[in-house]
Amino acid sequence: MKTRTVPSRLYLTEKQMPEKWMNVRAVMKNKPAPMIHPGTREPLDFSGIEPVFCQEVIRQELDNDTLYVPIPSEVLRYYRMFRPSPLCRAYELEEALGTPAKIYYKFEGNNTSGSHKLNSAAPQAYYAKQQGLSGITTETGAGQWGTALSMACAHFKLDLTVFMVKVSAEQKPYRKAVMETYGATVIPSPSATTDIGKKILSDHPGTGGSLGCAISEAVEVAIKSGGAMRYTLGSVLNHVLLHQSVIGLESKAAMEALGEYPDVVIGCAGGGSNLGGIIAPFVADKLSGKNVRLLAVEPASCPSLTKGKFEYDFGDTGCITPMIKMYTLGYDFIPPPDHAGGLRYHGMSPIISKLYEDKLMDAIAVTEKEVFDAAKLFAKCETILPAPESAHAIRAAIFEAEKCKVTGEAKTILFGLSGTGYFDLAAYTKNA
């Protein structure tokens, strides 16, 4: 057994917590391309987006220059109820693998949303309240984002309407129940409450819905609210990655406190919010010449980085959003059934896409079976039952640790454990 010189779980103190987010675009030599209007193909400016998103969020979305953005004190106050999250040393996993590698993971699942999504839900709810809005709308598939936003809206006293993909609402009634406990209105989508919902219901009676349809309904309600509401999104966009940088900043600070620095930083990649968050400060280091490898892990069933094209595409299947320059499998790509619901997005964050295009980051795709084998080993070793999404990063970390076993290198591996699998047990049962 290795000598255990660092703690199994390191929590920064409240005073050590970051008070600023990091905007990685400020250090990127090649910036991500702007969103464009699908008709004119002109870049969208503030006024073009204003009917949909909150003003402060748009400013953050369009700001490619400011490196550090202060976290509002009201958001810090909220963060302190579930942050800092622990930096964990995977001693038991290392021992099970017999690897000389040192494996660290940043665990974001220790809050009732069960994932990192609360990091962006809190500021998005706060900015909406500051703007004087009565409420916000959103969509949710697997339910983590909707849960996180319902928690944040309960705190900031804001109405929330969540369009939840109908088939998910039926399969995961408890996710719906959590959101309702926090006061959100949850509407299975497609619904008869919107024009686009009615049209879809009429064209496709009996449909189970899709994320694309739910986005369309949530945007419609916001736009037609007469300015009282705005729409919010939990991944892909630049401002979401900005908020999620708190994951990487805390990770780096905790590793520094231990005298450690990662050789490789690994994150699962769906829309890119968790990955973009954990790598943020390490991207800056890499661009300053530091030798650190960044690795995205996606499902083989939805391989946007490893099999997609880097081009302008719609963010939704309904083609009502602006066009985004990203790695994409095509807006009409329908992934085969897969239980990592949070990774089933056809595209990828423009920031992540640009970093990958510029060869600043690597990507691999892993199969569902590989993922669940890794998840079960991890659960038994490290006590935490991981979300299927997060288990993609575990799988890659194990690959890296196994390589070290062959080469004898004691590399330092850091990965993001973005959430827990308590609401994904049907998937575990299927992959038993």
Add this chain to the structure above:
Amino acid sequence: MKTRTVPSRLYLTEKQMPEKWMNVRAVMKNKPAPMIHPGTREPLDFSGIEPVFCQEVIRQELDNDTLYVPIPSEVLRYYRMFRPSPLCRAYELEEALGTPAKIYYKFEGNNTSGSHKLNSAAPQAYYAKQQGLSGITTETGAGQWGTALSMACAHFKLDLTVFMVKVSAEQKPYRKAVMETYGATVIPSPSATTDIGKKILSDHPGTGGSLGCAISEAVEVAIKSGGAMRYTLGSVLNHVLLHQSVIGLESKAAMEALGEYPDVVIGCAGGGSNLGGIIAPFVADKLSGKNVRLLAVEPASCPSLTKGKFEYDFGDTGCITPMIKMYTLGYDFIPPPDHAGGLRYHGMSPIISKLYEDKLMDAIAVTEKEVFDAAKLFAKCETILPAPESAHAIRAAIFEAEKCKVTGEAKTILFGLSGTGYFDLAAYTKNA
């Protein structure tokens, strides 16, 4: 808003974690009565219990004298993956109540079992392994204990057979799935795998089972294993409360680090394990003359302390266990349906019973509606969705804080938040 001088969440460092459990019986002037044989009514000694429980556990069960018991290093190693648990200051709840009181809670739900049960599961699995057993058996109702024990058995490489009350196994398939993911064999009870199960199935075809029946099956399998297995229990008994003292020891150490000491310590009371754990060091203080109030909170539907009798009774409905001197509603008491499954036990820990009999502790009973109203308010304020069991303690803490609002006293309240409600959402939906 109050000035926030102490952190919202305080984690002790790994080095500050207790390395000994506290045996509260050593400081009690009047000891709890011994278990007796139902036939001879003679106190049971080591050899009388040995066929059922692990040897080290029996030594702990019978030891009324040793105040501090070292936590084995292997158990400490396991504890460090989910402990220390945070001591939380309920700033947002205080603000919502407008109370001058300071409310602290010790949160034991930040692990995959979702509760404090892992604190005793780990040593019980460890001692079984040390004794050279191949496996252990247990029963589970709501599923928290079974989940905790399956996690601990995965770590200590021990077989585990869990008899799960059939109706719970059907209502909570995901609890069963978690246990199976960790490698446990889960058998809905009554089953055809035991003699007593077969008899019950024959006498009561179609029964949904009961905790009493599941206990009987688990004990039968252990006794008939030819010494290869033993039975384990997750509450009520003295050794379980010993292991749970880690909750109170950490709480006291964290409060001392903040310069605080509680005026009142509150815990929900089912079998008494969580309550006995959080109050342990404060009982010792109280017996040394310190002015601290200890308060048990039980469901009005199963009020063993407030409405029961203090007498010898069976621990199970099947009358196969030894007799225990405790507050009890009668071994054949069947509580009305109630969603705090973990609090539906007819009796109460002998230690808690004796402290209550000797007027060292108070008790109140609260209704299901009061409990869920408190749970929902707490969830919205403090972000954590509490287990219905734990919400009994929240309800009482709110009562205390409201009294302070009337009197103007800035009392310091500490309560145990023993677990999360992620698997109890049907109950939340019912009480929406």
